[in-house]
Amino acid sequence: MNIVVCVKYVPDATADRRFESDNTVDRVGVDGLLSELDEYAVEQALQLKEKSENPEDVTVTALTIGPEKAVDAVRKALQMGADQGVHVTDEAIAGSDYIATSLVLAKAIEKVGVPDLVICGMASTDASGSVVPAMLAERLDLPQVTFASVIESQGDQVRIKRDGDTATEVIGATMPLVLSVTDQTGEARYPSFKGIMAAKKKPLETLSLSDIGVDAGEVGLSVAWSTVDEATERPPRTAGEIVKDEDGSGSTALTEFLVSKKFI
Amino acid sequence: MSEVLVVVDHVDGAIRKPTLELLTLARKLGEPSAVFFGSPEAGTAAAEKLGKHGAEKVYVVDDAEIKGYLVAPKAEALQQLVEKTSPAGVLFVSGYEGKEVAARLAIKIGAGLITDAVDIEDGGVTTQSVFAGNYTVKAKVTTGVPLITVKPNSAPVEEVGAAGTVEQFAATISESAKKAQIVAAQPRKASGRPELTEAAIVVSGGRGTGGDFAPIEGLADALGAAVGASRAAVDSGWMPHSFQVGQTGKVVSPQLYVANGISGAIQHRAGMQTSKTIVAVNKDEEAPIFELVDFGVVGDLHKVLPAATEQIEGRK
Ligand SMILES: Cc1cc2nc3c(=O)[nH]c(=O)nc-3n(C[C@H](O)[C@H](O)[C@H](O)COP(=O)(O)OP(=O)(O)OC[C@H]3O[C@@H](n4cnc5c(N)ncnc54)[C@H](O)[C@@H]3O)c2cc1C
Numbered sequence: 001m002n003i004v005v006c007v008k009y010v011p012d013a014t015a016d017r018r019f020e021s022d023n024t025v026d027r028v029g030v031d032g033l034l035s036e037l038d039e040y041a042v043e044q045a046l047q048l049k050e051k052s053e054n055p056e057d058v059t060v061t062a063l064t065i066g067p068e069k070a071v072d073a074v075r076k077a078l079q080m081g082a083d084q085g086v087h088v089t090d091e092a093i094a095g096s097d098y099i100a101t102s103l104v105l106a107k108a109i110e111k112v113g114v115p116d117l118v119i120c121g122m123a124s125t126d127a128s129g130s131v132v133p134a135m136l137a138e139r140l141d142l143p144q145v146t147f148a149s150v151i152e153s154q155g156d157q158v159r160i161k162r163d164g165d166t167a168t169e170v171i172g173a174t175m176p177l178v179l180s181v182t183d184q185t186g187e188a189r190y191p192s193f194k195g196i197m198a199a200k201k202k203p204l205e206t207l208s209l210s211d212i213g214v215d216a217g218e219v220g221l222s223v224a225w226s227t228v229d230e231a232t233e234r235p236p237r238t239a240g241e242i243v244k245d246e247d248g249s250g251s252t253a254l255t256e257f258l259v260s261k262k263f264i
Numbered sequence: 265m266s267e268v269l270v271v272v273d274h275v276d277g278a279i280r281k282p283t284l285e286l287l288t289l290a291r292k293l294g295e296p297s298a299v300f301f302g303s304p305e306a307g308t309a310a311a312e313k314l315g316k317h318g319a320e321k322v323y324v325v326d327d328a329e330i331k332g333y334l335v336a337p338k339a340e341a342l343q344q345l346v347e348k349t350s351p352a353g354v355l356f357v358s359g360y361e362g363k364e365v366a367a368r369l370a371i372k373i374g375a376g377l378i379t380d381a382v383d384i385e386d387g388g389v390t391t392q393s394v395f396a397g398n399y400t401v402k403a404k405v406t407t408g409v410p411l412i413t414v415k416p417n418s419a420p421v422e423e424v425g426a427a428g429t430v431e432q433f434a435a436t437i438s439e440s441a442k443k444a445q446i447v448a449a450q451p452r453k454a455s456g457r458p459e460l461t462e463a464a465i466v467v468s469g470g471r472g473t474g475g476d477f478a479p480i481e482g483l484a485d486a487l488g489a490a491v492g493a494s495r496a497a498v499d500s501g502w503m504p505h506s507f508q509v510g511q512t513g514k515v516v517s518p519q520l521y522v523a524n525g526i527s528g529a530i531q532h533r534a535g536m537q538t539s540k541t542i543v544a545v546n547k548d549e550e551a552p553i554f555e556l557v558d559f560g561v562v563g564d565l566h567k568v569l570p571a572a573t574e575q576i577e578g579r580k
């Protein structure tokens with residue numbers, strides 16, 4: 001069985017994330033890392049491998065699209081236990097929207113061979129779109145089984161439980177398919193010292209757009225199907241009023257505040 | 265004036281409030297037409313309310329054959345409806361389904377997609393709040409029919425009295441769209457409180473509740489609010505995941521958000537930072553949540569909330 005895990009390199013959410021002068025996300029000046037939410041995808045890929053009858057017959061490939069530094073996301077996945085990595089990087093990709101990102105991912109996946117499972121995170125922590133998995137499924141003409149909180153597989157059958165918009169649902173499909181997983185699937189492992197050492201010897205391929213048969217004119221900021229015209233930092237909140245509760249004064253102050261704002 | 269398609273979000277025919285907000289926003293782009301996936305009878309029944317809130321037309325797509333499948337069939341039906349109507353835009357409610365149907369449709373029809381808009385201006389310029397609310401972004405779709413998913417609570421519900429003329433639309437659905445099967449669906453039990461994402465007021469509890477949500481629920485009921493929770497409270501098994509507010513839970517934008525015993529981690533902020541007024545009760549005056557608040561009480565929620573609830577009840 002082959003599994004491709006799509007991992008994104010994102011600006012650290014605890015750092016000062018910002019935009020460039022061309023209104024694209026600053027992906028170079030801000031420290032980046034493997035998106036927290038994609039760690040869960042890597043974890044589930046590894047668990048599927050470990051739980052399979054012949055783990056050695058399962059290959060987990062970590063795939064990322066992004067600038068030079070984005071290779072760190074793949075490295076982390078290799079350290080956690082993925083077998084091999086693919087990093088698609090090309091200056092022309094900068095500023096790509098979901099449409100172009102999903103195109104490059106789909107072409108890269110076709111290049112390495114459409115696997116039995118493509119596993120994604122539920123959302124990237126920067127764009128938070130939650131749309132790339134569905135776009136990938138559309139491009140690869142695969143079913144999508146998304147936002148999983150519990151995953152079960154038997155042979156080529158996959159069933160997930162998920163907390164849908166209005167109901168708790170069970171979704172089922174036959175491989176090949178695109179799966180996306182939430183943080184409800186369980187904590188992702190930390191790379192062990194052994195894992196970190198082993199990762200250095202694992203195959204890691206760097207591909208350009210021409211390697212995967214994508215024309216540079218199809219991607220990037222200039223051809224994005226949507227444009228960001230303005231990105232403004234929210235003015236700092238004016239400091240709110242903070243009171244200390246002493247002998248019940250806090251509840252009275254709270255009630256007064258709610259009354260003054262007409263919530264009562 | 266061209267049509268603007270609004271994809272109706274409903275549960276067994278009961279239209280959810282964010283759809284009515286979409287009808288308000290759709291009028292800035294053109295003439296709203298609602299798209300209702302359901303039985304012809306349910307569609308006809310829903311048309312009255314949709315018309316009242318601005319839908320000139322209501323396309324009813326019979327979902328008898330597709331309701332057991334996830335996302336893909338709806339995207340196919342919408343592709344055919346877009347080809348027929350050449351709309352000025354298609355609007356969806358931001359949720360798992362709305363986003364993914366929009367995502368597939370974008371690829372099918374070669375159209376740009378904007379997710380989680382909190383406003384749409386004339387001409388289709390959208391406003392989004394990104395990086396946990398630290399940036400406001402204005403964007404616009406430049407290729408194809410603009411596809412926009414809009415967060416709940418982004419626009420008022422308005423009654424305008426449009427025709428709401430029902431038109432049945434027969435879509436052809438391919439077999440390959442029917443591969444992800446909804447094997448079972450267990451609707452969530454009604455809590456008797458407002459829906460979390462739609463509520464005007466949300467009262468949330470975190471690890472600081474120690475597992476006792478009675479003070480949270482008491483205040484919520486006094487204010488007519490929905491109840492929310494932090495991931496720590498959900499992970500502890502105190503509240504179901506459907507109550508979680510944050511990056512991997514629900515994103516809420518109420519008029520008032522009251523965070524109790526919640527420290528204010530970045531992932532929690534991502535789900536509530538666009539709330540209009542923020543209040544926190546926390547016993548630690550250094551808690552980061554206080555950086556966000558309009559009003560804060562440094563104190564024990566088990567003392568402050570029950571007393572405040574009693575005072576509020578007394579004022580009503
Ligand atoms: C990938 C990922 C996704 C995540 N997604 C989410 C998400 O969607 N939503 C979310 O909420 N979190 C999310 N988290 C978790 C987040 O990082 C925090 O761990 C979580 O929000 C903390 O919850 P808390 O504030 O309830 O608990 P804590 O951080 O432990 O804070 C408890 C607070 O309660 C206060 N307190 C204690 N006792 C009392 C008392 N008696 N009265 C008043 N105050 C009291 C304390 O002073 C403290 O500030 C995510 C984390 C990761 C890694």
Ligand SMILES: Nc1ncnc2c1ncn2[C@@H]1O[C@H](COP(=O)(O)O)[C@@H](O)[C@H]1O
Pocket residue numbers: 005006007008009035037038041063064065066098101105119120121122123124125127128129130131132133
């Ligand atoms: N540049 C990228 N490289 C690899 N995977 C990506 C990339 N962008 C998005 N993804 C995958 O798609 C998921 C959802 O992303 P998004 O739609 O941007 O929220 C992520 O969790 C990743 O698994």
